[in-house]
Amino acid sequence: MNDINDNAIDLLEKLIICKSVTPNDDGCQEVIGNFLKNIGFSVKEKKYEEVNNLIARYGSEDPVFAFVGHTDVVPIGNINDWKSDPFVLTDINEKLCGRGTSDMKGSIACMMAAVNNFINKNKNFKGSIMFILTSDEEGPAQNGIKRLVNENDLADHRIDMCLIGEPSCTKDIGDTIKNGRRGSLSGELLIKGIQGHVAYPHNAQNPIHTFAPVLQKLISEEYDKGNNFFPPTSFQISNLNSGVGSTNVIPGTLSMSFNFRYSTETNVGEIKSHVVDILNESKLKYEIEWDHSGEPYLTEKSHLLEYCEYAIENVMSIKPKISTDGGTSDGRFMAKICNQVIEFGLINESIHKVNEYTTKKDIINLSRIYNEILNKIFLN
Numbered sequence: 001m002n003d004i005n006d007n008a009i010d011l012l013e014k015l016i017i018c019k020s021v022t023p024n025d026d027g028c029q030e031v032i033g034n035f036l037k038n039i040g041f042s043v044k045e046k047k048y049e050e051v052n053n054l055i056a057r058y059g060s061e062d063p064v065f066a067f068v069g070h071t072d073v074v075p076i077g078n079i080n081d082w083k084s085d086p087f088v089l090t091d092i093n094e095k096l097c098g099r100g101t102s103d104m105k106g107s108i109a110c111m112m113a114a115v116n117n118f119i120n121k122n123k124n125f126k127g128s129i130m131f132i133l134t135s136d137e138e139g140p141a142q143n144g145i146k147r148l149v150n151e152n153d154l155a156d157h158r159i160d161m162c163l164i165g166e167p168s169c170t171k172d173i174g175d176t177i178k179n180g181r182r183g184s185l186s187g188e189l190l191i192k193g194i195q196g197h198v199a200y201p202h203n204a205q206n207p208i209h210t211f212a213p214v215l216q217k218l219i220s221e222e223y224d225k226g227n228n229f230f231p232p233t234s235f236q237i238s239n240l241n242s243g244v245g246s247t248n249v250i251p252g253t254l255s256m257s258f259n260f261r262y263s264t265e266t267n268v269g270e271i272k273s274h275v276v277d278i279l280n281e282s283k284l285k286y287e288i289e290w291d292h293s294g295e296p297y298l299t300e301k302s303h304l305l306e307y308c309e310y311a312i313e314n315v316m317s318i319k320p321k322i323s324t325d326g327g328t329s330d331g332r333f334m335a336k337i338c339n340q341v342i343e344f345g346l347i348n349e350s351i352h353k354v355n356e357y358t359t360k361k362d363i364i365n366l367s368r369i370y371n372e373i374l375n376k377i378f379l380n
Contacts, residue, residue: 007112007113007116007117007367008109008110008112008113008114008363008364008367009096009109009360009363011035011108011109011112011113012089012096012101012105012106012109012363013089014031015028015031015032015071015100015105015108015109016087016088016089016098016099016100016101016105017087017088017089018031018071018087019087020071020072020073020100020135021072021073021074021075021076021099022072022073022074022135022136022137022138022139023050023051023052023072023135023136023139023143024050024072024135025051025052025071025072025135028071028105028135029045029052029053029054029071029133029135032054032056032071032108032112032131032133033045033054033056035112035116036056036058036112036115036131039058039115039116039119039120040058040119041056041057041058041131042056042057042058043055043056044056046148046153048143048144048147048151049143050143051134051135051136051143051144051147052071052134052135053132053133053134053135053136053143053144053145053147053148053153054131054132054133054134055130055131055132055148055153055154055157056130056131056132057128057129057130057131057157058115058119058128058129058130059125059127059128059129060128061126061127061128062127062128062158062160063127063128063160063161063377063378064127064128064130064157064158064159064160064161065127065128065129065130065159065160065161065162065163065304065374065377065378066129066130066131066132066157066159066161066162066163066334066338067108067111067115067129067130067131067132067163067165067370068131068132068133068145068162068163068164068165068330068334069104069107069108069111069131069132069133069134069164069165069166070104070133070134070135070136070137070138070144070330071105071108071133071134071135072134072135072136072137072138072139073099073100073103073105073138074099074103074138074352076099076354077354078354081354081355082097082354082355083097083355084097084098084355085098086098086099086354086356087099089101091360092355092357094359094360095357095358095359096357096358096359096360096363097355097356097357098356098357099356100356101346101350101356101357101358102167102345102346102347102348102349102350102351102356102357102358103166103167103346103348103351103352103356104165104166104167104345104346106345106346106358106362106363106366107165107166107167107345107346107366108133108165109363110165110363110366110367110370111131111165111370113367114367114368114370114371114373114374115129115131115370115374117367117371118371118374118375118378122378122379125378125379126378127377127378128157129374130157130159132145132148132154132334134148134330137329137330141293141330144330145330145333145334146330146333148333149333149334149336149337154337155337159334159337159338160338160340161302161303161304161338161340161377162304162331162334162338162340162341162342163304163308163342163343163344163370163373164329164330164331164334164341164342164343164344164345165343165344165345165346166178166329166331166343166344166345167345167346167347167348167351168323168343168344168345168348169344169345169346169347169348170347170348170349171347171349172316172318172347173316173346173347173362173365173366173369174312174315174316174318174320174365174369175318175320175321176320176321176322176323177305177308177309177312177320177321177322177323177342177343177344178322178323178324178325178326178329178331178342178343178344179229179298179299179300179305179322179323179324179342179343180229180230180264180296180297180298180299180324180331181294181296181297181324181326181327181328181329181331181332181343182230182233182261182262182263182296182324182328183260183261183262183263183268183292183294183295183296183328183332184259184260184261184262184292184293184294184327184328185259185260185262185268185271185272185290185291185292185293186257186258186259186260186290186291186292186293187257187258187259187260187275187288187289187290187291188255188256188257188288188289188291189255189256189257189258189279189286189287189288190253190254190255190286190287190288191207191210191211191253191254191255191256191284191285191286192207192252192253192284192285192286192287193205193206193207193210193250193251193252193253193254193285194250194252195244195249195250195251195252196249196250197248197249197250198247198248198249198250199248201250204250205250206250206251207242207251207252207253207254207284208242208251208254210282210284211254211282211284213282214278214279214282214284215237215256217278218235218258218275218278219235219237221235221274221278223235223260223262223266223271223274224262224263224265224266225265226263226265227263227264227265229263229264229298229300229324230263230264230265230296230298230324231263232263232265233260233261233262233263233265233266233271234260234261234262235258235259235260236258236259236261237256237257237258238257238258238259239255239256239257240254240255240256240257241254241255241256242254242255262296263296264296264298268292268295272290275288276288293328294328294332294333295332295335296332297331297332297335297341298324299335299339299340299341299342302339302340302342303340303377304340304342304373304377305322305340305342307373307376307377307380308320308342308344308369308373310372310376311369311370311372311373311375311376312369314372315365315368315369315372316365316369329343331343344369345366346358346362346363346366347362
């Protein structure tokens with residue numbers, strides 16, 4: 001297994017050099033594509049606007065297993081807060097530092113190393129392996145996996161199983177597999193009052209006062225009870241604004257930004273109706289705009305989930321937690337064309353932070369787990 005270990009670190013070093021701050025790929029997918037071509041993959045590049053996407057496949061038979069990921073990274077923040085160049089893989093006290101090491105170029109390097117090792121030893125296996133990569137996951141996520149799915153760029157491949165390399169683990173490699181994510185629905189609400197002088201409230205209508213009991217109802221409302229896989233739907237305010245900057249003026253409007261993270265127990269239509277009913281009952285004058293960024297998805301029980309659990313237990317001797325927590329991911333899009341979607345990758349403790357890092361040990365172990373998953377899928 002030394003080859004797989006060395007390959008993964010070498011590949012990660014080449015990927016980190018690419019300054020692929022979303023949506024710029026900066027040649028990252030070219031590095032990956034050339035590597036995959038050299039081991040027998042057919043590689044197709046698909047660009048939508050400024051976003052680079054890569055679709056690669058080895059084999060033509062069933063079952064079809066896809067590694068899915070993103071080559072874009074978040075901005076580095078203040079360069080002076082970094083202990084090393086964020087775009088040079090640097091070993092600092094046994095931590096491999098660099099932007100994207102854990103989210104998620106590290107996982108991609110492990111996928112590449114595992115596939116290379118597997119194909120070298122099993123050239124005539126029955127089935128197909130795919131890589132589906134985008135440079136639009138950390139940004140708006142409109143021209144990446146979502147676009148590939150909506151434009152039917154993946155339809156002919158009939159993907160049976162999909163593993164997304166998002167950093168799912170919390171403390172140790174293998175401690176968490178994600179088998180779903182909650183849906184996300186955001187809204188912008190404008191409450192209309194009547195501006196006036198604070199000394200003459202009878203000549204005005206304060207939107208803060210009139211909205212306060214409505215807000216309390218929105219916060220305290222039970223939208224659903226959740227289920228065995230998801231917690232109850234949550235409502236959170238992310239921004240609340242009113243006033244003109246003067247203490248003697250009753251404001252004329254109040255604006256609120258909010259978000260629902262919802263489970264499979266409800267849907268967008270039900271949530272919208274619930275909110276509108278509460279607002280209408282209040283007799284307030286209002287305007288509301290909605291932004292639905294993703295449906296929830298769930299892989300309850302599947303061969304892929306079992307294979308991943310087996311591989312983790314075999315390599316790490318631990319039993320993983322199966323979870324649906326966290327934000328949204330490209331799993332929401334892949335779930336539309338594949339009924340076995342899971343997320344499993346590196347540790348998420350340092351993602352999006354300065355001095356983001358992984359470790360050589362974690363890269364080695366994740367590569368081995370990915371290799372074991374391939375063994376279970378195609379050689380079982």
